[in-house]
Amino acid sequence: MLASALLILLGGFFFGQLVKRLGAPPLVGMIAAGVLLGPQGLDLLGSAVLGSAEALRTVAVMVILMKAGLGLDRQKLKEQGTVAARLGFLPAACEAVVVALAARYLFGFDLLTGLLLGVILSAESPAVIVPGMLRLKSLGWGVQKGVPDAIMTGSALSDVLVLLLFSLLLGFAGGEGAHGLTLGALTLTPLQALPLRVLVEILLGLAVGWLAARLTVHLLVKQNWTESAVQDVIVTASLALALVLGATAWPVYSGYLAVMAMGFFLVLYSAPFARRVRGEFDGLWTVAEIVLFVLLGATVDLSVLGSVLLPGLALLAVGLLVGRMLGWLLSTWGSNWTWGERLFLLPGNMAKATVQAAIGALPLAAGVAGGEVILALSALAILVTAPLGAWLTQLTAPLLLQKGEVDPTKVAVATQALILAAVDTSSLADEVLRKAAALARQSDGKVTVLHVAEDTSPAALEALSARVTQNLLDVRHRFVTAAGPTAEAILREAEALNATEVVVGKRGHRPAWQVPIGSVSQALLERSTLPLIVVEGAAEAPRRVGVFRARRGRP
Known part of the structure; x- marks a missing residue:
């Protein structure tokens, strides 16, 4: 266990720095380190570490979502609120439909299986997108119109829709059916109940995050239960992790959205406390980032890629360039975004990783026809879009976005004294x-x-x-x-x-x-x-x- 942890931290760090010196994002090197150290490579990581990969990824995603919430700008979200809301639904929905139609010709899937594949591939990865957006905010790119804030919020909302649609379609595709909803004398089919469930998960996620923030401020700021910034971040991170685990046990609210909302409301209720824990979460992310992406590379199954490589790349390209582009245009329609800012959504919002790693194998386990192809395409999406999206985000931001003044109360400024x-x-x-x-x-x-x-x-x-x-x-x-x-x-x-x-x-x-x-x-x-x-x-x-x-x- 300790030897595996040592390999993950040192291997991820040095591979990431090596790739960074070559001009690419460090996470590319971290994923490569995971592939090399994992079962697909030298097989140096212990089974205990690989078995706990999902739990460790959950902790890492909690850290980055808390950082995102602590960095959200209330004024920018108010200005771009409709754009952020549309980004949470339209790009994923358009990509899922386009992928479903293309999969009928490329892989011979029926419409239901194609939609199941489309939903999996349309999920965005906050673990990749949020760090890139926070880095852009620290440098001032796109902050005048709140472009990074809208993208981060949209990615969190998108996962609510994707996961609900996935559970609904998996029930149908696996032959088990799906549960509807009864409200008194009114009975709704699963498809009719979907909008209501999405709305409930979002509202309850915001409410749970608000309650967690109020509790944190009451105990740690007003009652002074802690004595140092380290204790502050331990309690705050533990409560945030409890929100994620609570959503797993009682899936009536979005745990990821609740964590981001908790960070957002902490800034509103106690800006000095939020600034203090933001710095500590920056330190936590230094370790969590390495663990997240090294384990992501270690758990990707490369052996299933050979038979679907070329048609899979074509499917990803069609989904991104046709489906997502249509969703991005609809999301920013009528807004004050320039064409450069709209075009930036292509690299800034394309990364796929954590959701695909979590649910990509479930159709195969449920006995869905074509499940092995869905698993292979999920792995391909991670390997292609995660590093490519992270790299293109930093490369295209100076070309497509306007640079504004950095607000140090919302995000750490990327300069050293x-x-x-x-x-x-x-x-x-x-x-x-x-x-x-x-x-x-x-x-x-x-x-x-x-x-x-x-x-x-x-x-x-x-x-x-x-x-x-x-x-x-x-x-x-x-x-x-x-x-x-x-x-x-x-x-x-x-x-x-x-x-x-x-x-x-x-x-x-x-x-x-x-x-x-x-x-x-x-x-x-x-x-x-x-x-x-x-x-x-x-x-x-x-x-x-x-x-x-x-x-x-x-x-």
């Missing part, structure tokens, strides 16, 4: 270095220490370098020198490094906002567009720190 600390050879340098070190420790950032050298002797530079090492011993840092006027050199270096903030020192006993005209600090305050932290020396007065954010050349 890089602090520029400007020092001289006086005793004030230690104060500046200690402040820069404290900021770097808080944000796990890097520090570049700059000394503008004029007539500094080699011995003084060596002594200053030793002080830098002493103060920044546990922080990633480097020491550089520059020439020229001091203020200009600091601004030039900050721009070249793309620094996130600048720390400088000021001698004197007056407050930092009363620095003398002509000083380095004053020049930086007037000209810097970056956050500027001015540290006052401890020798002349009690140490104070002034923080300024200069904009458009004004302090």
Whole structure:
């Protein structure tokens, strides 16, 4: 068990990084690592790990859906609410119908079996789509119109429809029939009851997520039952996992939708708490992502692909390019989306993985004619669309989407803190270095220490370098020198490094906002567009720190 876990984590990480360096999404390498380590390859993973693959995938999907809920933008969803709702139903429905019709000619399926195949292949994978959309949000692509939010919400709603249709069609195809619904004197057939069941699952999923969020905020924020962010995320993740497991035991609501709703309502009821647990869930996803996609690759059956490869690829292409494209056009009809944003739905919404892995083998187990072909096509859909969709999403976003300002209250900004600390050879340098070190420790950032050298002797530079090492011993840092006027050199270096903030020192006993005209600090305050932290020396007065954010050349 431990050896298998070690192989999954290290193999998934290094294969993912290798593929990332080649320009493709890391998950492609993780899936490849799973194929290599699993029964289709070297068969190095223990049966206990493979047997628990479904449970581990459930945990990983819960983590990414909670991250999605914590990152949803209420205002953007309000603006694009109808588009998100239509994306939850129309693309999957159109693709299922087109696949069913094409399967009659490519595989000789009857209409019922074709629809069963179409429903399986039309399911979207939040585990692949959501990480890509969160990355785009962190970079600002499509955020002005809420394109990533609409896609994430649509993918969660889509799975509600797909799973209900699948259970209905499987009952008919397996010869067991399907259960209708009786409401007093009114009896509905299974097909007539389907819209009502979809609506009930969605509404109950939202309600359960709302109740979980209220309970979490009451216990952890108002009652202070926890003492650290780690305890916060343990309780929050446990409640979210309980929602998913509860939906399995009592399938009257959508567990995945409930988890996403829980994250969304946490932001509404306690934004500081949501920000705190969002950072912890980012850490959980680092591990969960590797486990999810390595096990996905390990459990895909490659042996069944040979006989269906070429017609299967044709079927996937027809379903995506005809069925889904029609659904995407209908979903965005009458909206303010540009044609580029509509075209982005092709790569952004095409990935298939978790649902196909979960239900692809059920028709074969139920004795449905053609079940082995359905299983093979499910595996093919995973291997083709998951890596291709993830790769094309990142490749086409800069070409098709508009870039807007990132909202750090909704999603982690995809930048690392890089602090520029400007020092001289006086005793004030230690104060500046200690402040820069404290900021770097808080944000796990890097520090570049700059000394503008004029007539500094080699011995003084060596002594200053030793002080830098002493103060920044546990922080990633480097020491550089520059020439020229001091203020200009600091601004030039900050721009070249793309620094996130600048720390400088000021001698004197007056407050930092009363620095003398002509000083380095004053020049930086007037000209810097970056956050500027001015540290006052401890020798002349009690140490104070002034923080300024200069904009458009004004302090």
